[in-house]
Amino acid sequence: FxxxxxxxxxxxxxxxxxxxxxxxxxxxxxxxxxxxxxxxxxxxxxxxxxxxxGSPPNAPDKRPTTPSSPKVCGSQMSFDAVTALRREVIFLKGRHLWRVYPDNSEAERELISAFWPNLPPGIEAAYENTKDQILLFK
Structure with a gap:
């Protein structure tokens, strides 16, 4: 699946x-x-x-022919995975992750390899079970 x-x-x-x-x-x-x-x-x-x-207003006639790189805070930004682990929300995109804590609205960005050194690329989901084990899905 x-x-x-x-x-x-x-x-x-x-x-x-x-x-x-x-x-x-x-x-x-x-x-x-x-x-x-x-x-x-x-x-x-x-x-x-x-x-x-309803139909989208002002629907474009066709899709763009060349993909554009999304801005970090742009409306076209997407993430590979988003999960809540312990008391923080973690957003994963490519080689980077952003950590958001409940008491701070500013996201901290770092390399995934700095957080999880041996993690392979392409993570699609993450889950923390009741034994405080973090399960990562590729």
Whole structure:
């Protein structure tokens, strides 16, 4: 299973979407692995969410042909994983992580290798269990 696709499917339910009869749809009830980097939303998924929330205003005619690098605080910024560990929230992106503590709104940025020296790249999720063990998913 791919955590991104399972979470996206469940997020669809949280937004009000039901299961789809379209086998290509994210909201199809049976899981089929598709690489997240190659996953397009099906027309059924798009029309389903637009039937609830409406079409986007000023929708662009086409997607940009060249990807742009997101600014750290830009609206296009995305993270590889976000998790709460102990009393802090950790955002992972590429080789970096940002730590946010409950008593400080400023995020501290550092290299993942400084925090976890032997960690392989490509972390998709992290979880801390009741035994204070941190489980990382790639």
């Amino acid at each position: 791919n955590l991104f696709l399972v979470a996206a499917h469940e997020f669809g339910h949280a937004l009000g979407l039901s299961h789809s009869n379209d086998q290509r749809a994210l909201m199809f009830p049976n899981y089929a692995y598709i690489s997240p980097s190659e996953f397009p939303l099906s027309p059924d998924d798009i029309s389903g969410i637009q039937s609830i929330y």
